[in-house]
Amino acid sequence: MTVNAHLEELHCLPAYDFPRRGEPDEQSTLPEPESVAWRLAVDPDGGESFEECWKRFLETVDPAGVRALVIGQWGEAGDEDCAPVIELVTAARDRLTGLVAVFLGDLVARETEISWIQQADVTPLLEAFPALEELGVRGGDGLAFPAVRHERLRTLAFESGGLPAQVVRGVAASELPALRWLEMWLGVPEYGGDWTVEDIAPLLEADRFPELRHLGLQNTEVQDELAARVAKAPVVPRLTSLSLSMGTLTDTGAEALLEGRSLTHLQLLDLHHHYLSDAMTTRLRAALEPHGVEVDLDEQEEPEEDSEGIWRYAAVTE
Known part of the structure; x- marks a missing residue:
């Protein structure tokens, strides 16, 4: 894509x-x-x-x-x-x-x-x-994006095939007291995405951005690992929407979400472009939709397999 x-x-x-x-x-x-x-x-x-x-x-x-x-x-x-x-x-x-x-x-x-x-x-x-x-x-x-303080910024969004680690760190170190929407297409190493999951950790703290209501950590090849971190994150209860879309999420990551902090307070859980099984999509809908959560499970992808292994791809890279 x-x-x-x-x-x-x-x-x-x-x-x-x-x-x-x-x-x-x-x-x-x-x-x-x-x-x-x-x-x-x-x-x-x-x-x-x-x-x-x-x-x-x-x-x-x-x-x-x-x-x-x-x-x-x-x-x-x-x-x-x-x-x-x-x-x-x-x-x-x-x-x-x-x-x-x-x-x-x-x-x-x-x-x-x-x-x-x-x-x-x-x-x-x-x-x-x-x-x-x-x-x-x-x-x-x-x-x-070196660390800054800004009193009024409510929405910050990065779309990339590979987000530099220093950008992730700069955002995490910034003081943005009004920030409500943070969206990051983190991307892959081949196109400059040299961040690590540890760089993401400060974004998951409860008091990092006190007004945050939407968090998007998207478009990666380690979506399961991110999902496992997010599932236990202190920031989750304050969110109204969460996006782990556009990546390589499998049943392993979805299982972590189901076993982690409750997501039933969300208005939207966006997982589109994923590698979940039919059984797991059914489980997610059954767990969340009765509570009024919209679950976006569009673009169910199939892994590719060749002599070298099984391949899953993030949505936007080059």
């Missing part, structure tokens, strides 16, 4: 493509600045640089009204990292006074593979915008 569709919304606002230079609708009436999530992207072969696009955006749309930004292709994504883009956005902090949400790296497979997206240190966005409530990032190559 790859990421094949651009974001449709951000911060409950529909995504709207800021017209590229020379497009027929460039001079058309644009929506009110606060009514959409503005997606900015350039064609690397189209002649306009991202800096030129950004300047045109600030001259065309009242930046004080902008609430959400979706940053798409900024150049040759496999060769150019996003540091200059972050610098442009943060340099406009005094003009983007209403900004509350940013998604960085809204690229899909036809533009580049997720593991080829060149990221950078994204924490300057948090430092520049103390009112930011939502930050999403796609791509793990070059990504950095």
Whole structure:
């Protein structure tokens, strides 16, 4: 599986493509600045640089009204990292006074593979915008997230085929008192996911993020081991939704979940893209659905077998 569709919304606002230079609708009436999530992207072969696009955006749309930004292709994504883009956005902090949400790296497979997206240190966005409530990032190559303190951030999401260990550690060491939603596509070692299960452990503490209600530890080849850790985690009782999806979860991991802390208080247990048996999916539904828990068991995968062994795969890697 790859990421094949651009974001449709951000911060409950529909995504709207800021017209590229020379497009027929460039001079058309644009929506009110606060009514959409503005997606900015350039064609690397189209002649306009991202800096030129950004300047045109600030001259065309009242930046004080902008609430959400979706940053798409900024150049040759496999060769150019996003540091200059972050610098442009943060340099406009005094003009983007209403900004509350940013998604960085809204690229899909036809533009580049997720593991080829060149990221950078994204924490300057948090430092520049103390009112930011939502930050999403796609791509793990070059990504950095040193520990920060931010009072308002409610949603933090990383989509990657391999999340660097220092990002996991940086998040775990951060002070984010308002954080309610934490989503991590942790990925695999072959694509930069050099984290360990021990790096995850601080995220499972009860008081690490006191407002946390959703935890997603997704897209790994060690989903059973993660499930065993999560099953006993102090953070579980405060959650309303839990995702261990997109990975190689088998009956072993699901058994650990059933034997661990009660999950009957959850609204959603998301396990989609898994390697569970039919018998185990029946057990999970019987244990949780009578308590009102939605259990997502879509994408039941079958392991592949050859002369070298049995193979199970995370959903999004390259």
